[in-house]
Amino acid sequence: MINLAWRDIRHAWSKFLFTGAGLGLLIGATMTMAGVYRGMVDDAKVLLDNSGSDLWVVQQGTLGPYAEPSSLYDDTWRSIRTVPGVERAANATYLTMQVRKGNADVRAMVVGTSTVSYGDPGQPGYLVAGRQITRGHYEAVADMATRFSLGDSIQIRRKQYTVVGLTRRMVSSSGDPMVFIPLKDAQEAQFLKDNDAILQQRRRTALNPAFNPPGQPKLLDAVISSQSTNPYVNAVLVQLKPGQNHGKVADEIKRWKHLQVYTRAEMEQILIGKLIATSARQIGMFMVILMVVSAAIVAFIIYTLTMGKIREIAVLKLIGTRNKTIVAMILQQALGLGLIGFIAGKLVATLWAPIFPKYVLLEPGDALRGLLAVIVICSLSSVIAIRAALKVDPAEAIGG
Amino acid sequence: MAENTGIRITDLRKQYGSGESVVEALKGVDLQVVPGEVVGLIGPSGSGKSTLLKCLGAVIEPTSGQMALRSELIYDGSWLVSDLRALRRDKIGFVFQAPYLIPFLDVIDNIALVPMLAGVSNTESRNRAMELLEALDVGHRAKAFPSQLSGGEQQRVSIARALVNRPPVVLADEPTAPLDSERALSVIRMLNQMAVQYQAAVIVVTHDEKIIPTFKRIYRIRDGRTVEEAGEGRLC
Numbered sequence: 337m338i339n340l341a342w343r344d345i346r347h348a349w350s351k352f353l354f355t356g357a358g359l360g361l362l363i364g365a366t367m368t369m370a371g372v373y374r375g376m377v378d379d380a381k382v383l384l385d386n387s388g389s390d391l392w393v394v395q396q397g398t399l400g401p402y403a404e405p406s407s408l409y410d411d412t413w414r415s416i417r418t419v420p421g422v423e424r425a426a427n428a429t430y431l432t433m434q435v436r437k438g439n440a441d442v443r444a445m446v447v448g449t450s451t452v453s454y455g456d457p458g459q460p461g462y463l464v465a466g467r468q469i470t471r472g473h474y475e476a477v478a479d480m481a482t483r484f485s486l487g488d489s490i491q492i493r494r495k496q497y498t499v500v501g502l503t504r505r506m507v508s509s510s511g512d513p514m515v516f517i518p519l520k521d522a523q524e525a526q527f528l529k530d531n532d533a534i535l536q537q538r539r540r541t542a543l544n545p546a547f548n549p550p551g552q553p554k555l556l557d558a559v560i561s562s563q564s565t566n567p568y569v570n571a572v573l574v575q576l577k578p579g580q581n582h583g584k585v586a587d588e589i590k591r592w593k594h595l596q597v598y599t600r601a602e603m604e605q606i607l608i609g610k611l612i613a614t615s616a617r618q619i620g621m622f623m624v625i626l627m628v629v630s631a632a633i634v635a636f637i638i639y640t641l642t643m644g645k646i647r648e649i650a651v652l653k654l655i656g657t658r659n660k661t662i663v664a665m666i667l668q669q670a671l672g673l674g675l676i677g678f679i680a681g682k683l684v685a686t687l688w689a690p691i692f693p694k695y696v697l698l699e700p701g702d703a704l705r706g707l708l709a710v711i712v713i714c715s716l717s718s719v720i721a722i723r724a725a726l727k728v729d730p731a732e733a734i735g736g
Numbered sequence: 737m738a739e740n741t742g743i744r745i746t747d748l749r750k751q752y753g754s755g756e757s758v759v760e761a762l763k764g765v766d767l768q769v770v771p772g773e774v775v776g777l778i779g780p781s782g783s784g785k786s787t788l789l790k791c792l793g794a795v796i797e798p799t800s801g802q803m804a805l806r807s808e809l810i811y812d813g814s815w816l817v818s819d820l821r822a823l824r825r826d827k828i829g830f831v832f833q834a835p836y837l838i839p840f841l842d843v844i845d846n847i848a849l850v851p852m853l854a855g856v857s858n859t860e861s862r863n864r865a866m867e868l869l870e871a872l873d874v875g876h877r878a879k880a881f882p883s884q885l886s887g888g889e890q891q892r893v894s895i896a897r898a899l900v901n902r903p904p905v906v907l908a909d910e911p912t913a914p915l916d917s918e919r920a921l922s923v924i925r926m927l928n929q930m931a932v933q934y935q936a937a938v939i940v941v942t943h944d945e946k947i948i949p950t951f952k953r954i955y956r957i958r959d960g961r962t963v964e965e966a967g968e969g970r971l972c
Contacts (some may be wrong), residue, residue: 337852338845340838347840347881629799651836654795655897656825731795732825733836734786734909 338660341668345701349427355637356673359630360680363710366626367685368692370702373619375695380509380607384600387428389459389573391586392598400596401430401571402509402603403611410523419588428458428571429522432508435482435515436491442482444515445508446492448522448569457573465500470665472518477501479513492517493525509607511694513638519569527566537563598640627713630677635717638670642721646728653730666722667715674714678707741807742770743792743905748801750787761787762798763960765825769789769937771904774928776948776967777941779957782887785941786909788957792939793907794820794826794881806904825854829898829906829936833913835890837882844869846896854901861900868896871933872926888919895926899934906931908940917946921971923926928971 344350383402392401393408393416400406431446434441451454451469459468460477463720466486469475476497478484488499497517506514529537535636538560541547548556557678576585586597598606608616642649649662682703689696750762761784769775779785790796792803794810794817803811805827810817817823824830837846847865857862869875874885878945882937891911898906907959912920924940924947931938942948952969955962 338841338849340840343845344840411793422898647836648838651830651832653821654793654824654830655850657822658821658853661853729795731790733830733832734789734793734795 341672344669345672352673352676356676357680359633359677361684362626363677363686364632365679366623367621367706368696369623371689371696371698374699376606376612376615378697379507379511379695380612382505383509384603386506388461389582390582391574392603393572393574393589394596396594396596398596399606401700403606406570406574407568410567410569415593416572416589418575421576421585422574423576423577424456426456426458426573427519428573429526429570431526432512437484437488439670443512444482444523445512446525447514447516448519449516451518453530457575460503460506463501467515468501471519473521475500477503477516479506480504481513482515492661493528509611523566571634577578631713631717634670634673634714638718638721642666642725649725649728650730650732654733659726662725663722665716666725670714670718674710678710723736741768741804743767744804746802748791748792749799761960765970767955767962768923769939771935771937772932774931774938774940776951776954778948778954782797783957784960785820785957789907789909789941792832794823824863825904830901831894831898831908831911835894836846837890839882841877842881843893846893847900848896848913850900864900868900872896887914891923902934903936906936906938912944912947920944920946923939925971
C-alpha cells in the first residue's frame, strides 16, 4: 500500500522542510529554555561539588552562605576541627561583585579561601593553567569565564591582584564565574570602607561619650581599632573523615557549637528548591507558553495543508479509501512535520547553546522527553484537521 | 433479475427536506445500461442529474425505488450493501469534470492506488494500471505527476483510474467539459472502447453538444423524471 503522507511530503518536500525548520526554531527555543534550567541546577551542584565540603557550617537560623547572608567568627573553624569525624575545616567568604580589569569589569563571585594548606575545602579543586594561590595576599585564581588571563592585574575594591591560576566550571548558583583570593583579602574586601567613610565613622565614635569617656583615652583607640578589622567569615566548610555519618557529625556540631550545619543534600535542596525555584517556575511558564504556541502553529499548518486537499480527500473517499487511511495520512504528516521540527530544533539548540552567557545544559533525557512532547503535541494538533477531513463528503467530488 | 443487466434502476425517487419544505429531486427514474454500452444522461441545470449521479454512485441514499448492479440488487427502499465504501471502490468507477488526480502521486500510482485500497498487491496493482495506461496511450507518462500532463492526458488517466478495478458501471460527470472538440471526441471514443473491452456500463452526464450525437441511447432528465431517446450514435 502506498504511504500517502510520505508521498505528499516527498512531493512538496521544500514546503515541509521550510515549515519544519521554522517550527524547529521554536522547538529549539523551548529546548534551550530547558537547557537553561538544567544549567542552573548544574551550576548549583557544581558550586557544591567544587567547594570540596561535606558540611556547611553557617550562622544559626540562616540558609547561608549562598542563599542568605551568614556571619561567623573567623576562629570558629578551630573548634569545629576538634569535633570527632572532622578531617578538615576552613573558612570561606562569598561576595558577588564587579571585578575590574582596566576599564572593563566582570560580574564575579569573589571567594575568600584558606591558603593555609593545599586541599583545604573552598579552594579551587583543579586548575587548567597556572598555579594555586601560595601567598597570603594579592593573588587570585579566576574561572576562565571571566576571560582573565594568567598574569592579568585585576582590581577588587581598592586592591590589585595578579591572576596566577585559571580554573573552569567554577561558578556561583546564578552562573557568575568565581575569582578566588586569599581569605584575609576577601574579609577586607567585604567590609572595607572608603577613606571618607572611615573618617566619618571615627568622628562619630569620638563624639559618642560611651566610647570616649573623659579620663579613658585608650578606650577610644581600642574601639576604633576593633572597627577597622573584620573578624567574620560567611561559612566554615568541613570535610569529614571517610566513612563518617554526615548527619551525625552535623548534629554534633549543631548541638555543641550552636551553629547551623547543612549536609550536602540539605544544601542542594536550599539551592535548587529555594534559590533558583522562582527562576525555574519562570522558565517553566515560558516553556509552557512556547509549547502552546508550537501546538497552535502545528495545528494551523496541518489544518491549512488539509484544507488545501479537501477535493483530493473527497475523491479518495469516493474511490473507497477508508477513513483510517485518511486519518493516518494527516497524522503522519503532522508527526513528520514535528520530526523535522525536532531535528532542526535539536540542531539549532546545540549550535547556539555555547554562545549563551550562562551555562546551557542540553541533556539527552530532555531531548527524549522533548521528542515525546513533540509527538503528543503533533498528534493532538492534528485532531482539528482530522475532524475536518472526516467531515468531507465524498459527494463534493461530484459536481453540481 | 437473473440476466446480467449492467445497471438497472427502477422507480428511483429522492426527496430532500421534510414536511412542507420537501423537495422531490427524483420522481421515479427508470434507467438501464447494459455491459459494454455508453449512454448519455442529459438535462438542464436543476433537472436532477447530479442527484441521480450521487444516488447511482452510492454517495447519497435514495428515498425509494430499486437499484441493481450486475443483476445484484443493491438498493430496495434501503441499502442492501453494508459497506458502501467497498461498493464504490469495487463496483463503480468515477470520471469527473476535472480529473481530480492526487497531485502528489505519479500517474501509475494514481491508478494503482484504487486496487491497492481493495487489497490487491502493489505489483499486481501497478501491472493493471500500466496495462490500462498503455491501452489509453499514456503509458509513456506513467512516472509523470498530474501537473506535468495536458488536460486530455489527465482525463485519460482519470478514465484508467475509473476502470482499474473492472467495475460493472462507470459514472462520468461532464468528462469533456474542459476539452476542445477533438479531445472531447477522443475521450468519448476511449470510453466506448473501454466499455466494450471491460464490459462496463457507462453513463455519461453531459451538457456538451459536441458529444451528444455520439450516443446511441440517451436518457433525458427533466423535472426529476427520465425519458429514453434513441441517439444518433455518430462516433467517428
